[in-house]
Amino acid sequence: MRTFDIEQIRADFPILGREVNGRPLVYFDNGATTQKPKQVIDAITRYYADMNSNVHRGVHYLSQISTDAFEVTRRKVQAFIHAKHEHEIIITKGTTEAINIVASCYGRAFINAEDEIIISAMEHHSNIVPWQMLCDEKGCKLRVIPMNDRGELDIEAYKSLFSERTKLVSFTYVSNALGTVNPVKEMIDIAHEHDVPVLVDGAQAIQHVAIDVEALGVDFFAFSGHKMYGPTGVGVLYGKEELLNKMPPYQGGGDMIKDVTFEKTTYNELPFKFEAGTPNIEAGICLGDAIDYIESIGLDVIKDYEEELLAYATSRLSEIDGIRFIGTAAHKSSVISFVVDGVHPYDIGVILDKLGVAVRTGHHCAQPVMNAFDIPGTVRVSLAMYNTKEEVDILIEGLQRALRMLV
Template sequence: MNTKEILKAINIEKIRADFPILQREVNGKPLVYFDNGATTQKPKQVIDAVAHYYEQMNSNVHRGVHYLSQISTDAFEVTRRKLQAFIHAEHEHEVIITKGTTESINMVATCYGRKFIGEGDEIIVSAMEHHSNIVPWQMLCDEKGCVLKVIPMNDRGELDLDVYKSLFSSKTKIATFTYVSNALGTINPVKEMIDIAHEHQVPVLLDAAQAVQHMAVDVQALDVDFLVFSGHKMYGPTGVGVLYGKEALLNAMPPYQGGGDMIKEVSFEKTTYNELPFKFEAGTPNIEAGICLGEAIDYLNELGLEQIKAYEDELLAYATAELSQVEGVRFIGTAAQKSSVISFVVDGTHPYDIGVILDKLGIAVRTGHHCAQPVMERFGIPGTVRMSLAMYNTKAEVDTLVEGLKRALKMLL
């Protein structure tokens, strides 16, 4: 189908009906939720799956021979297979289930760093990273005496690939960057960036926390070495996420934590570690969240990521055009390729004050530095108002936000 046919086929009211929280009011007004970059709301299918797990399945996984343990284990491993298909991983055991993007990045920084990075070695990150993809590498640099090198960006919020190419040296051990900026909405040319790194035999960690819910991601087509994302940003539960890693790299890395499922045999003389993926899954996992993440994947697959992207792209264009008509609005992040994030400031106001007034009108936006303080420093601002879109948002909601913003500015200016 072409874009017009895709958009015509989408039943937005049916989608919205699947999300119970969208029917509620905030401060006496219908909820308008534009904080999807922080976390998405959950469809009834996921909510019901949580109750079903605790009512019918609750048991620990991978350890019991009894019925409940077996069905819980089977359901948990079904999610792993769904994740494998969702990101097109070659092997099921390349999918590690974690607490979220932050833990996944810390796992690679710790385990890969412990084995392959030493004093004087170099790590490349980008100027638009979330703190979760900066701080773990800084901690590694402090521990090992290695060096962090930063890919700069231009005034539109696009990375400078010429400088990126120049950052590589014989000491470069890993490059890590975001697929989509949580603060700017920039979609980075990650396939080209991965290929550049591989020309220097440097592996890449790709932060896809703001990507997998908006577009199809294929780890084999990208040839990415590590990919990380979170369940709660893709309509699933909190406290669960994913680390994908190429089999050879995961096998070469030491484990992250000790205990539980990550062992094969233990004695006081020696411990033998388990095979993948369990080598990196110590302790009892967030079983309910892991199982119910599978329901979120089913929901996304049923709607289709191609359809979701087409609808969100149209909504992004509409919201950008409407907000640009509001006097004083200045966009932060105007890259040619963007996903469903609009960050803006209004000179003479503070983002927090705008956010508070919008909240009184039932409109949820995010204000501040969005855990991306270096981005804000690059643009010389303390923070932005961030409007982040999801597949259940509507043009009518955009209109409500625009009118609310005009009302807020009348009060503040």
């Protein structure tokens, strides 16, 4: 672990040195995707310059070194989230595909008409729509954990949703729209008291807090590489070995088979049973470099810095007249969502962009959350370890300027 040197960290991210509309870039859209350090960018170039080949299929040198590098990442992921077995790590396109694999494969095998799936009121669309599709196909039902006006889940109501028909629980670790950190271990334990497996969407958690899937006892855990300073187009589904072995494959094709005849196909062993076709090899390999980068700093150090920055940004934003925070949970991660009385979030976002400040506006792929607060959308400021208090001050100045124009 190295000392947290914010200037050195910022120097690792080339894009932070560019200008937008003639002003230094201030990037506060990390909940959508994080920027990439040169260590990852260089690894991407190195793969295509020195290693480019398909994996798991060739006897020649380039295929062997590419395969080895791809499988090294699998082991790095296993260690990073403390999984018991490396074959419990399925390489996917991202969180969305990981959730869809479980909805399709676990749903196909174990969920029937009139069965029930529990999700929460704060889910990203990626953890709503796949379950709705399954319900349409199978005739099963969604049950939704309500949340209060602070953006916290009602745990007593959650307990009351279980019945003999409950077959799966799926919820987010951290709300992408609110920043709420859910009581994940408690919620998993409650589900397991009813012998119900749990999927946790970790897309907004993996880059901020240390994950130990064994300690949590979670059955499935999904996340994306691009949220944790890695490439786009790659993610991970962790699943307990016994569940993955019982599930049918997600797709058919190369690499997920052991033997194929026109009469019958025998499927491959884990993890390859769920990895049909040529993967995003470059991204899969370079996800390992992103993990190396995070671990060179230390998630505990990152967490402490981001919590300090979150507190500072919340305090400074509180100075703005007419601001209303959407999501004021006692436990939050690096997301601040807000509206300003009488001003549309989109207008704020457009003016901030002209000043070089990147924020996200809209419903954040969480329309039910916006509906719960009776708003069309919010301005979302999502922080990363390379952001600074000075950038927060620039945001405040820009917001004040925008509001003078709009109010």
